[in-house]
Amino acid sequence: MEWSEHARRELNRAGHRTGGARDAVVELLAGQDCCLSAQDIHDRLRGGERAVGLASVYRALEVLTQLGLTRRVDVGGTAAYEPASPGGEHHHHAICDRCGKLDAFEDEQLEALIDGVAERLGYAIGEHEIVLRGACPDCAGERSIHVER
Amino acid sequence: MEWSEHARRELNRAGHRTGGARDAVVELLAGQDCCLSAQDIHDRLRGGERAVGLASVYRALEVLTQLGLTRRVDVGGTAAYEPASPGGEHHHHAICDRCGKLDAFEDEQLEALIDGVAERLGYAIGEHEIVLRGACPDCAGERSIHVER
DNA sequence: GTCAGTGCAAAGCTTTTGCAGCGCG
DNA sequence: CGCGCTGCAAAAGCTTTGCACTGAC
Numbered sequence: 274m275e276w277s278e279h280a281r282r283e284l285n286r287a288g289h290r291t292g293g294a295r296d297a298v299v300e301l302l303a304g305q306d307c308c309l310s311a312q313d314i315h316d317r318l319r320g321g322e323r324a325v326g327l328a329s330v331y332r333a334l335e336v337l338t339q340l341g342l343t344r345r346v347d348v349g350g351t352a353a354y355e356p357a358s359p360g361g362e363h364h365h366h367a368i369c370d371r372c373g374k375l376d377a378f379e380d381e382q383l384e385a386l387i388d389g390v391a392e393r394l395g396y397a398i399g400e401h402e403i404v405l406r407g408a409c410p411d412c413a414g415e416r417s418i419h420v421e422r
Numbered sequence: 423m424e425w426s427e428h429a430r431r432e433l434n435r436a437g438h439r440t441g442g443a444r445d446a447v448v449e450l451l452a453g454q455d456c457c458l459s460a461q462d463i464h465d466r467l468r469g470g471e472r473a474v475g476l477a478s479v480y481r482a483l484e485v486l487t488q489l490g491l492t493r494r495v496d497v498g499g500t501a502a503y504e505p506a507s508p509g510g511e512h513h514h515h516a517i518c519d520r521c522g523k524l525d526a527f528e529d530e531q532l533e534a535l536i537d538g539v540a541e542r543l544g545y546a547i548g549e550h551e552i553v554l555r556g557a558c559p560d561c562a563g564e565r566s567i568h569v570e571r
Numbered sequence: 572g573t574c575a576g577t578g579c580a581a582a583g584c585t586t587t588t589g590c591a592g593c594g595c596g
Numbered sequence: 597c598g599c600g601c602t603g604c605a606a607a608a609g610c611t612t613t614g615c616a617c618t619g620a621c
Contacts, residue, residue, distance in 0.1 A: 290595055292601045311586080326603040331586060347496050347553075350611090351585070367545050378543055383535050387554070390529050395559035396516050404496075404551045405536070410544035439620055441576045460611080475578040480611065482576095499586085500610070 276356045277303035280342045287340055294329040295336070297321075302337075307377055308346045308353035308366070348375070348404060365402065369409035376409065425505045426452035429491045436489055443478040444485070446470070451486075456526055457495045457502035457515070497524070497553060514551065518558035525558065 280299050285291070297318055302309070309317075311334060315327045325333075334354050337343040344357045348368060357363065364379040383403070391398035407413075429448050434440070446467055451458070458466075460483060464476045474482075483503050486492040493506045497517060506512065513528040532552070540547040556562075 288600095290600055292595075294602055312584095327585095328587080328604080329602055332601085335587095347498065349496065350501065352499070367540070367543055367547070369545075370548065376543060376545075378539055380535065380539050383532070383539065386529065386532050386535060387552075390527055390532065391516070391554060391556065394516055394525060394527055394554075395562070396518075396525075396554060396556045397562040398516070398554050398556035399519065400555040402553045402555075403536070405540055405543075405545060405547050406549040406551075407540065407545045407547035413544070413546040437575095439575055441620075443577055477579075477612080478577055484612095 276359070279359050280337065280356070283340050283342055284336070289336065293323060294325040295333040297323040297325050298330055298333040299337070302343065302354070302356050305355065307375065308348070308355040310351050310353045312351075313353075344400075346402060365404070367405035367407070367409070369412055370406055371408055371412035374409050374411075425508070428508050429486065429505070432489055432491055433485070438485065442472060443474040444482040446472040446474050447479055447482040448486070451492065451503070451505050454504065456524065457497070457504040459500050459502045461500075462502075493549075495551060514553070516554035516556070516558070518561055519555055520557055520561035523558050523560075 277299050280303070281291075281296075284295070284299075289295075298314060301314060301317060301321075311327065311330045314334075315325065315330045318325045318330075334343060334345075338345050338354065342357060343354045344363060346353045346355065346366065348366060362379065364377040365383075367376045367378060368374070369376075387401050388398070391401075426448050429452070430440075430445075433444070433448075438444075447463060450463060450466060450470075460476065460479045463483075464474065464479045467474045467479075483492060483494075487494050487503065491506060492503045493512060495502045495504065495515065497515060511528070513526040514532075516525045516527060517523070518525075536550050537547070540550075
């Protein structure tokens with residue numbers, strides 16, 4: 274649990290008070306490597322010891338994202354959030370059209386290439402997001418066995 | 423105007439009748455290289471000779487996208503659509519956080535690298551989307567001149 | 572004549588906002 | 597003890613759906 278430390282410190286440094294709701298969101302996110310939607314977070318916290326209003330989840334995520342502590346990922350209409358590693362490394366996502374599974378991947382070359390493109394465009398890029406959509410290994414396999422549909 | 427031909431033929435081939443609303447959407451999209459939201463399309467058509475209900479715009483876009491004739495792009499919460507070149511080439515987008523400007527770019531190496539990643543993951547990728555967010559050349563320049571804020 | 576296509580209005584979702592009360596510092 | 601944090605409920609988008617009607621084939 275190192276990220277939660279970092280997050281709490283940064284929140285404090287930015288002049289935010291410690292509140293029960295935001296703290297619960299931070300703690301939940303700390304134990305999560307990949308992305309969760311606001312609704313997901315709200316649901317999981319409701320089951321736990323500290324329930325948090327949905328609006329507070331959104332507000333917490335807004336602050337965290339603004340401080341660069343979380344990364345917002347747009348996967349198909351709804352926003353999802355994941356802790357951002359302080360180091361700056363990050364991953365991207367592949368989503369299965371069939372079963373909805375979401376896999377993460379990283380690729381250094383890809384990052385380098387993106388930086389190159391950004392430079393070519395003259396953009397000072399702060400963020401980038403890559404989403405792959407298709408059939409995951411399981412579903413792709415199935416399709417070739419069951420011919421129907 | 424080559425894409426509209428292609429689109430109409432494909433729609434027909436898929437068993438769809440020719441309707442005024444969808445046809446107007448196709449025609450508008452044909453003259454558009456980059457992405458438009460459903461609302462944009464609705465607004466532009468309202469000004470033109472054939473107004474189209476917003477719901478029909480959505481329905482048209484759904485069919486077109488399902489047939490692979492248009493590409494859906496998720497740029498920050500709202501969906502936008504653009505004609506998909508029959509050849510398969512496509513571009514990606516860079517969005518300025520400051521002024522909202524949207525630029526398109528393409529990069530062959532990037533495409534190749536993505537294919538490699540997809541293979542490594544075992545995914546049969548049908549689509550992918552890359553979004554860059556940051557300061558466009560104009561806004562990045564401004565920031566370095568005006569120090570304030 | 573039949574049934575897909577269409578427009579309008581209503582419903583559904585996600586996300587944001589207003590407001591009153593609570594509690595950290 | 598003030599002001600930020602929180603929860604609830606209402607509001608504000610965007611998108612989908614229901615239904616009656618029109619028009620293509």
